[in-house]
Amino acid sequence: MIWFIIKRLMQTVPVIIGVTIVVFVIMQLVPGDPAVLLAGEGATKETIEALREQLGLHQPLYVQYFDYVSNLLRGDMGFSLKNNQPVLQEIMTRLPITLELAIFSTLITIVLGMLAGIISAIRPYSILDTVVMVVALLGISLPSFWFGLMLMYSFSVKLHIFPVAGWDSMLHVVLPAFTLGAGGAAIVARMTRSSMLEVIRQDYIRTARAKGVKERVIIYKHALRNALIPVITVVGLQFGALLGGTVLVESIFAINGLGRMIVDAIRMRDLPVVQGGVLVASLVFVVVNLIVDILYRLFNKRIELN
Amino acid sequence: MSKEVILEVKNLQTHFTTKRGTSKAVDGIDFTLHKGETLGIVGESGCGKSITSLSILRLIPSPPGKIAGGEVLFKGRNLVELPESEMRKLRGNEISMIFQEPMTSLNPVLPVGEQIAEAIRLHQKLNKKEAAKKAVEMLRLVGIPSPEKRAKQEPFQLSGGMRQRVMIAMALSCNPEVLIADEPTTALDVTIQAQILRLMKELQERLGMGVILITHDLGVVAETCDKVAVMYAGNIVEHATTETLFETPLHPYTQGLLASLPKIDEDQEELYTIEGNVPSAFNMPSGCRFASRCPLATNLCREYKPELIEHESGSKVRCWVYSNKWQEQEVVV
Numbered sequence: 001m002i003w004f005i006i007k008r009l010m011q012t013v014p015v016i017i018g019v020t021i022v023v024f025v026i027m028q029l030v031p032g033d034p035a036v037l038l039a040g041e042g043a044t045k046e047t048i049e050a051l052r053e054q055l056g057l058h059q060p061l062y063v064q065y066f067d068y069v070s071n072l073l074r075g076d077m078g079f080s081l082k083n084n085q086p087v088l089q090e091i092m093t094r095l096p097i098t099l100e101l102a103i104f105s106t107l108i109t110i111v112l113g114m115l116a117g118i119i120s121a122i123r124p125y126s127i128l129d130t131v132v133m134v135v136a137l138l139g140i141s142l143p144s145f146w147f148g149l150m151l152m153y154s155f156s157v158k159l160h161i162f163p164v165a166g167w168d169s170m171l172h173v174v175l176p177a178f179t180l181g182a183g184g185a186a187i188v189a190r191m192t193r194s195s196m197l198e199v200i201r202q203d204y205i206r207t208a209r210a211k212g213v214k215e216r217v218i219i220y221k222h223a224l225r226n227a228l229i230p231v232i233t234v235v236g237l238q239f240g241a242l243l244g245g246t247v248l249v250e251s252i253f254a255i256n257g258l259g260r261m262i263v264d265a266i267r268m269r270d271l272p273v274v275q276g277g278v279l280v281a282s283l284v285f286v287v288v289n290l291i292v293d294i295l296y297r298l299f300n301k302r303i304e305l306n
Numbered sequence: 307m308s309k310e311v312i313l314e315v316k317n318l319q320t321h322f323t324t325k326r327g328t329s330k331a332v333d334g335i336d337f338t339l340h341k342g343e344t345l346g347i348v349g350e351s352g353c354g355k356s357i358t359s360l361s362i363l364r365l366i367p368s369p370p371g372k373i374a375g376g377e378v379l380f381k382g383r384n385l386v387e388l389p390e391s392e393m394r395k396l397r398g399n400e401i402s403m404i405f406q407e408p409m410t411s412l413n414p415v416l417p418v419g420e421q422i423a424e425a426i427r428l429h430q431k432l433n434k435k436e437a438a439k440k441a442v443e444m445l446r447l448v449g450i451p452s453p454e455k456r457a458k459q460e461p462f463q464l465s466g467g468m469r470q471r472v473m474i475a476m477a478l479s480c481n482p483e484v485l486i487a488d489e490p491t492t493a494l495d496v497t498i499q500a501q502i503l504r505l506m507k508e509l510q511e512r513l514g515m516g517v518i519l520i521t522h523d524l525g526v527v528a529e530t531c532d533k534v535a536v537m538y539a540g541n542i543v544e545h546a547t548t549e550t551l552f553e554t555p556l557h558p559y560t561q562g563l564l565a566s567l568p569k570i571d572e573d574q575e576e577l578y579t580i581e582g583n584v585p586s587a588f589n590m591p592s593g594c595r596f597a598s599r600c601p602l603a604t605n606l607c608r609e610y611k612p613e614l615i616e617h618e619s620g621s622k623v624r625c626w627v628y629s630n631k632w633q634e635q636e637v638v639v
Contacts, residue, residue, distance in 0.1 A: 203410040209365055210405075211398035211425040211476065225415050300415060302462050 004297055012286055019282045020072065024065050027275050037269055038081055077279075078272035082265075087276040090261065095280060097167055098246050098257035101180065104173050105242055108181030109188055110235055116185070117192020117231075122219065124197055132189065139186025144245055148179035148252040165254040176253045180245050184238035191234045195227040202226070229300050236292030240285050312516050313339040313362070313401075313484050318376035320354075320361045322587075323369065329587035331357045333540035334376070336614070339484065339516040344507075346531035346548070347520045348563075352584060354540040355520045356406075359486045362518075363397055364388075380484070399429035402477040406489035408469035412461040418469075419445070419457025422476045429480045444475035448505060467498035471505070478509060485510070488520045503530055524567060528552060536560050539584055539595040542614060546621035556623040558600045594626065602627060606635050 035052040036043075052058060056067055071078070077087035116136060120129040152175060156164040162175050199205065200223055208222045247259035258277055265273035320332040332354040339345050347355045360366050362378050364385065378385040380401065385393065397403075402425075405411045413421055422441035426432055432440060438457070445453035448471040461469055470490060477485055487506065491499040507530060510517055519531060527534055527548060534551045536544040536559065544557040555561045562580040582599035585591055594612055597603040606626050614624045626632050 203405060203407050204413040206365060207405060207411045207473070207476075208413070208424075209397070210363060210403040212394045212396070212428050213398075213424065214394065222413055222416075226413070301460055302414070 001297070005294060008290060008293055012290055015286055016283065019279065019286070020069055021065070023275055023279045023282070024068055026278075027271060028061065030271065032269065034271055037271070072279075077276040080265075080273050081270045082268055082273070087272050090273060091258065091276055091280050094256060094258045094261045095284075097255060098243075098250070098259060099284070101173070101176055101246055101249070101255065101257060102239065102242050104177035105181035105184070105245075106235065106239055108177055109184035109238055109242075112181070113185040113188025114192050114228075114231065116189035118196060118219065118224070120189070120193040121196030121200065121227075124193075129193075133193070136186040136189045139182045139189075142182070144179050144183065145248050145252060147182060148176070148249055151175050151179055152252070165252075167253075167255045167257075172253075176249050176255060179252070180242055180249045183245075184235070184242060187238060188231060188234055191231050192227065195230050196223060199223045199227045225299065229296065232292060232296050232299065236289060239288045239292075243281050243285060310341045311338050312341050312381065313518075314377075314379040315358075315362065316377040316379065318358065318361055318378060319374040320357050320366060320371060321374040322371050327588045330374075330540055330590065331371075331587060332361060333590075335535075335537075335540075335542055337535050337542065337545065339518060341483070341516055342510070342514050343533065344510065344517040344519055344531045346527040346534040347518060347537060348522060348524060348527055348534060349537035350522060350584065352587070353537045355522075355537050356488050358537070359403065359488050359518060359520050362486060363401060363403060364393055365397075365403075395429070398425045398477070398482075399480045400482055401484040401486065402480070402482040404470070404473050404477050404485070404487045404490045406492050408466050408473055408493060411473055412469055414461055417458050417460055418464065418472045422457075422472065422479055425476055426479050440479065441475075444479045445472070447478070447509070448472075448475045450475075466494055467502065470494060470498075470502055474502070474505065474509070478513065481513060482515055484516045484518065486518045486520070489522070490519075491526065492521070492523070499526075506530070524563065536563070539590065540587070541595060541624060542622075543596065543624045544621060545614070545623075546619070550619055550621050554619055554621075556617055556619070556621055556628060557596075557625050558602055558627075559596050562599075594624075604635060606631060 033048075033052075035048050035055060035057060038055075039048045039051050056064060059067070075088055077091070079086055080090060116132045120132045123129055152164060155161045155175060163169075163172050166172055196219075205218060205222055208218050213222070243259075246257055247263055249255070250257045250260040251263060258281060262274060262277040262281075264270075265277060315335055315337050318332055318335045319330065322329040322331055335354075335358055337345060337347075347358065349355050357366065357371075361373055362385065364373070366373065373386055376386065380396070385396070388396075412418060419438060419441045422444055423434070423437040426437040426440050427434065430437075430440075442453045442457050445456055450456050450468060450471055456464070456468075461472075464472065470493075474490075485506075490506065491502050494502060503526065506517070519526070521527060531548045534544075534546060534548050535542045536551070536557065538559050544551065544555070544560045546556075551560065552564070555564050559580070562578070565578040566580065568574060568577055580599055585595055585598065591597065591608070592611065593609045594600070594603070594607040597607040600607065604626075610626075612624050612626045612629065614622050615629060617623050617628050626635075
């Protein structure tokens with residue numbers, strides 16, 4: 001197991017290098033000259049030229065890239081063009097908020113999705129199953145910006161149960177997390193259902209019955225553990241989609257997270273912030289994938305890395 | 307051999323209801339099993355032998371399957387009418403089962419020791435540690451080397467023969483009185499087959515249980531069984547002691563089966579085959595179910611279904627040839 005984790009960790013190194021290259025190249029492709037942007041309107045040619053010299057923009061691309069990476073390794077992501085604050089500092093205040101939102105959403109995705117899937121699978125083609133699956137289909141189909149606004153309207157504006165927006169208490173977490181997690185929960189529910197139905201037909205389930213095991217134990221001990229293997233993959237992928245989703249949800253609920261930071265930075269053409277934000281989001285995704293693979297191996301010891 | 311009856315199946319009927327209609331997979335089966343005896347049930351794929359065994363333990367997937375009638379008497383109790391909770395206490399404890407596919411019959415994500423211990427903990431008042439110890443003992447009993455180590459392994463780390471031994475260990479862990487083995491050696495290669503059969507025989511003699519061995523392999527029957535029931539299309543067509551069956555097979559189907567075996571002392575270009583196909587389970591003929599393939603069939607066979615009748619050799623056979631009506635008919639013809 002330890003070897004598995006070490007090997008898997010080694011595999012993330014080329015991925016991370018790849019991510020830095022992609023982020024760097026994308027920023028080169030963005031139209032507009034950073035020096036012109038930085039110098040502001042009405043700057044003289046000399047000023048721009050001096051800035052260009054200062055930023056190292058005269059250097060060949062690969063030199064610029066190595067400068068970029070070595071700065072990264074020292075924890076330097078540059079400064080925001082908007083307020084001259086270090087980008088890393090900005091990200092560090094925002095990342096925990098987004099992570100919190102993402103983790104609660106994932107919890108909703110997992111708990112709600114799996115419960116619904118199991119309920120459906122126990123009595124397939126029953127009325128309960130049909131209702132759960134129709135709700136799940138709605139969950140997949142509803143766009144989160146609309147769903148978030150509807151939740152806000154009903155539970156905050158009309159019923160006054162949850163605060164409308166912001167990020168101060170646990171109560172603030174509920175609606176955004178639900179908005180973000182609902183789609184994933186629906187996908188996980190459908191996945192759990194089909195996976196359970198597949199597993200329940202297997203010979204080893206019949207063996208368990210022939211041993212005299214109770215139906216409840218068969219579901220939770222024998223079937224679920226096997227059925228979860230594909231579900232874990234889906235949850236991992238959902239987490240990636242979720243990070244993208246935070247951009248919308250943070251905007252709707254006025255949460256100062258990473259997603260909103262990136263959107264604001266794009267709007268202001270604050271390139272260093274965009275670059276840093278995208279890089280950090282990608283790294284989070286790499287880490288999540290790592291965790292998913294380790295979990296996968298825990299559930300299924302047959303997996304080996306070559 | 308003691309003559310105490312432990313299991314008696316009377317007119318067992320198991321039906322499957324599907325969109326295409328009702329399939330009478332098992333249509334009125336009778337047999338008895340005595341203590342310490344091995345009963346072979348033979349027949350080709352789809353003749354209902356596996357369904358019969360699953361019906362005894364009420365493991366038929368329902369829906370679409372349903373035990374539509376008959377009795378399964380185990381120590382005086384009718385299992386067909388037993389509440390599910392009582393049935394669970396019996397499964398894996400007093401009656402246990404080994405399945406055909408050792409590769410898929412064990413849970414892939416649980417250590418095999420734990421899977422054996424699960425049955426022990428369910429039926430015997432043992433704690434987790436004692437059950438784990440008993441599981442290791444069972445692995446040793448079925449001849450698995452270094453059982454302590456193996457108990458902690460998962461099925462994918464074991465070979466097919468090894469897994470079948472684990473299945474046997476699991477089935478025998480609570481000292482059942484009846485063991486149902488559904489093609490226990492079909493998926494294994496020939497040398498492993500012999501080992502597994504010898505192991506089952508040994509354990510049967512030691513533990514004194516009754517065994518129902520389901521197979522399509524007449525060689526296995528000849529080697530291990532005391533009695534044989536030959537099934538065809540959901541019915542028993544012949545029921546005899548193994549010796550009698552091989553010496554004087556009565557039913558044309560049994561005769562055909564035996565004739566189609568390759569013979570060691572003859573140089574055969576082609577093996578004998580029984581012409582035709584088994585009738586569809588959804589559309590059984592009203593007469594004898596073998597009539598369409600039987601070289602002896604007459605109108606009597608095609609129109610009326612024969613009963614299982616006793617023959618002078620002591621065998622029971624479901625064929626008009628051995629009834630009084632056969633002679634009468636020939637006079638008419």
